[in-house]
Amino acid sequence: MKVLITGSSGQLGSEMVRLFSDIIPSDRKMINLENPLKVYDDLDRIKPTLIINCAAMTDVDACQTNMEKAYNINSASPLSIARYAIKNNVRVIHFSTDFVFNGEGGNYTEDSIPDPINYYGMSKLMGDMAIEAIPNHLVIRTSGVYGTKKNFPLVVYQRLRDGKDIKVIDSYYSPIHAKNLAKASSDVIKSNLTGRINISGERISRKNFAIQIAEFFKLDPSKILESSEFSGQVARRPKDSSLKIDEARSIIKWDFYSVKSNLSLLDVKNLHL
Template sequence: MRVLITGASGQLGVELSKLLSRKHDVIKVYNSSEISDGYRLDLTDFPRLEDFLIRKRPDVVINSAALTDVDRCEVEKERAHKVNAETVRHMVRVGRVVDAYLIHVSTDYVFAGERGNYREEDTPNPVNYYGLSKLLGETYAMSYDDSLVVRTSGVFRHKGFPVYVYKTLKEGKTLLAFNGFYSPISARRLAQAIEELVDLRKTGVLHVAGERVSRYELAMKIKEEFHLPGEVREVNEIKGWIAKRPLDSSLDSSRARKLLSVDFQALDIEGMVI
């Protein structure tokens, strides 16, 4: 089976490429100079994107590419809309032509964060432009019958909040931890879950994320686990943030836990590349 992965140089893309290459013919697509064994492609060059997908005729497309810098999305809204939303529309256009199954990776930030533990059927209501652009991407994906939207939260590998915590505290510095809640998951565990979903070919929306935890609690766990010297302080906001953040965007992944064999809920700190 031919599996095309966009964002192949990203945290999730790297793990997906390693896993799926063992069983499938993987086509890696990226927009950076970080990897060489794939195809460099600007996904916002829509005619070229559509032509590429038609020529490669993948059986499965996994869209792990996104503009995830929340504050940058708030400033560069046109860019965020192109990458996180319009790109998906063009993938769907070609998907219908080549009969490809689409897995689109989305985010917990499509929710307002007023209560947390959001289920798949809960109504999205993003509080920042990043969440809005990702919600628009979901809408395009779900307009295609043979697609699955995988919502996740706080993915980490060589970057992300847990890695930032580790590096900051290891240097003996003080870490300011936002007291909001989310559901962090390592890129490795998320990739394992998506590997199963490729074979199951489910459609609709599915939440695949870790357990609900506050960033302060998580920082303290990492400090204790690695015996790090730095100090952790809980704060209500971080100075310098441009975009509003949801207070509790944690996801209820009970549906996915019943469906999948991988234990993606466990906090896979070992999944950090540090």
């Protein structure tokens, strides 16, 4: 088996590469998803027998202001991956986002109807659809991935540690640490499941999450202030993009979802914000 893992420098990809043997880690120098036509040729040259696509343009505001780039990376390149996979009978694992939903309902299941309200969600949804046209595929939908990059829990931690206040909006999602996401995903991938599955943390509001971060790291929660709207953001965000994870919990028999399990993996010693 020749396992190609794209996005090997990313939060998820860098964890995934540790969990498989015989892997070809690929970064944008090896396969640049901005050039979908070349992606097909690159795959044809490398000839992987399993593709785990962890690469994406994940900056939600940048996707809104540079739609062509977002389209190429998140929509058209998955289409090239699908074309290669169908021609060569290859299995593809692909990661999707809670931002394919409009956020009016929350608790989205694998069968909920997407209705993106920003271009990141739209471009990812088109990528999901391309991958779902492959006979042997698995789309893993997730939410609020945090790991090494600048992200919500690290910003909350750093500001509270430095005695600064932090404004958080009371919207809901299902955050998960990249290490738990990678391990839970690899369990499901190795079980040969096909179709679509949600793998994320448990549903929580950003305000409550910030409070739990403060409690976990013994910081002062009184500096957490509620804000009624996202400030300084170009793209609209869903108010409740939380995912239901009943199916994943019935397959994965360890705790990948609780706030504690995920926060315990947060590496605050090597903080580079």
